[in-house]
Amino acid sequence: MADPVKIPRPTLERLPAYYQVLIALREHGRDYVSSRQLGELTGLDNSQVRKDFNHFWSGGRPGRGYRVAELIGQLEELLGLSSTTEAVVAGAGRLGTALCSYPGFSALGLRILAAFENDSAKIGTEVAGVPVLDAIKLTGLVNRLGVRLGIITVPPDVAQVVADAMVDGGIEAIWNFAPVALVVPDHVIVRTEDLAVGLLTLSHHLKHKENPPMSSAQPQDA
Amino acid sequence: MADPVKIPRPTLERLPAYYQVLIALREHGRDYVSSRQLGELTGLDNSQVRKDFNHFWSGGRPGRGYRVAELIGQLEELLGLSSTTEAVVAGAGRLGTALCSYPGFSALGLRILAAFENDSAKIGTEVAGVPVLDAIKLTGLVNRLGVRLGIITVPPDVAQVVADAMVDGGIEAIWNFAPVALVVPDHVIVRTEDLAVGLLTLSHHLKHKENPPMSSAQPQDA
DNA sequence: TAGATTGTTAATCGATTAACAATC
C-alpha cells in the first residue's frame, strides 16, 4: 500500500477525464495512446498530460506512448476504483434518489447501501434497489457497517445536523450537495458540490459573452 | 451595460460562496462586513477576498468594511442575478426532475420553461410546475422563445444529439450533466458538471487519507 | 483623533507550457 503519492489538486481533477477517455479507447480496441492524442481528446496540452501522469507513474514508452490497459490500471489503483467504496445517502428526495439510481456510480466503485429519510411515507420503500431507512438509524448503521463515505442531499437547513450524525457514526468523508459550508472535525473531509457555482458561472458568461468556461474540450476521433 | 470586466476563473468560482454568506449576513441584519470576517466565513484569505472584489468593484470603506447590501447588489449585477435566465432541460429522468424542482434555482434567477423527453409516458405530464414536452419540439421551442441556456440530463450516449438540437435552436450555453465531452461551435459555451470528478476526488482522499479537498471552510458565527 | 480596514503593489508560490536529451 505504501503510497506517499501527493497529487496537485488541478491534476487530480483532470484524472477522471483521462480515465473516461481511456475506457473509450480500450473499447475501441486501442493498445497504445500518446500524450498528444490524449491531449486532443481531452482538450489539454500534451505536455500537461505527461506531467500529470508522471506525478504517479512513469511507465510510458518513448516512441510508442502509453499502454492503454496499463494506464487504466494505474488510474484505477490511484483513484481507488480497484476496490468498492460503500456509502450512505441522507435525504431521499429527488436529488437523493437521482444519485441512488445514477448508473455511472457502480462503474466508479461506489456502492450505496442505504438512503435515510425523515418522511415516514418514504421510510420502508426502495429506490433503485436501495432501501430507504429512518433517519434516526443513520449514526448506528454507519457505525455498525463501518461506512466511510456519506452523501448529503437534504435541504440546507438540516444539512449540518445530518453531517453531525454522520460524523458521530464515524464517517470520514462527506459529499455535500446542500449549498452550505459544513463544520466538521479536521479528520473528516468534505467536498461540497454547489450547483450555484456552475449556474452562476454560466449566467455570468451569458451576460458578458466572451471567453468560455472550463471543459470545452474539442475531442477528435480516435 | 458597458462591461469589460474580465474576472479570473478562480475568482469567479468563489463569488457564489461570498454571495451566499452575504445573503445570510443580510438576513441577520448586518450592515457592514470586513474582508477578514468574510474570509473567516468562507475559509479564504482576507487578502484574497479584497483582491477578488477589486476585480469588479472598489467600493469598500477603509476602517469600516463593505456595505452588505451594496456588495450584494454588485454581485447580483455581475453574476446576472438581477435578471432572469430562462432555460430548458433535456431529459426528465430523476436528475432532470431533481433540477426542475431544485428550490435554490429561482433565487439565482433561473427559470426552467420546459423539460423534454423521448419517453411518451412522461410527455404531457408536469414536474414541479414544469411541463414535460416531446423531445422533437426542443429545437423549435428554444428557437421561438429565444432560450439561451440548455441543461442536459440525458444518458451519455444521446447527449451529443441533444446538444446538437439545442445548438440548432440557438442555445448559447449548455450546462451538461452527462459525463461526455460535447462538441459544439465556438460561440456556444459548455460547462460539464461531472459527478465522477467529485466522487473520484473523495475516494482518492479516502484511500490516501491526507490533505482535505476544497471547501472545508470553517465558518464562524457572524 | 486613534483604530480599523481598505485598495494596491510587491513577494511568493505553484501550475502550465516549452524545449530537448534520452530511448524505444
Added chain:
DNA sequence: TAGATTGTTAATCGATTAACAATC
C-alpha cells in the same frame, strides 16, 4: 536505423499571500 514520443528540466505565466500607505 530513422522517427516518434517519452520523462524531466527550464521558462513562463498567473494566482495567492504579505505588506503597507491611504483613508474612513
